[in-house]
Amino acid sequence: MKKRLTSTTRITSKYQTVIPADVRRQLKLRVHDQLSWQIVEGSSAPMIMVSPQQKNVRSRVFGLGKHVWKGVNVERYLKNLRSEWPR
Numbered sequence: 001m002k003k004r005l006t007s008t009t010r011i012t013s014k015y016q017t018v019i020p021a022d023v024r025r026q027l028k029l030r031v032h033d034q035l036s037w038q039i040v041e042g043s044s045a046p047m048i049m050v051s052p053q054q055k056n057v058r059s060r061v062f063g064l065g066k067h068v069w070k071g072v073n074v075e076r077y078l079k080n081l082r083s084e085w086p087r
Contacts, residue, residue, distance in 0.1 A: 005022060005023060005026060007020035007022065007023055027052055029052060033052060033053070033055070034052070034053040035050050035051065035052060035053060036050070036051050036052070036053045037049075037050055038050075038051075
């Protein structure tokens with residue numbers, strides 16, 4: 001059986017709370033990641049389940065390879081590439 005990570009935080013007067021560092025590290029959470037909150041009805045008392053929201057592929061690959069196009073005139077590149085197409 002896996003060991004569960006347990007931490008306690010406090011809710012501030014603005015209803016904010018901190019995600020403990022050990023939880024952030026284990027889940028690899030970063031700034032601007034989104035969390036999904038869900039109320040789970042249990043046998044004894046309702047519980048709150050918080051989980052990281054799935055990151056979309058676009059946000060993970062955005063900007064990758066931008067160094068490849070550095071110093072390249074993209075308009076001219078596309079024009080030359082299109083001129084090679086059969087007509």
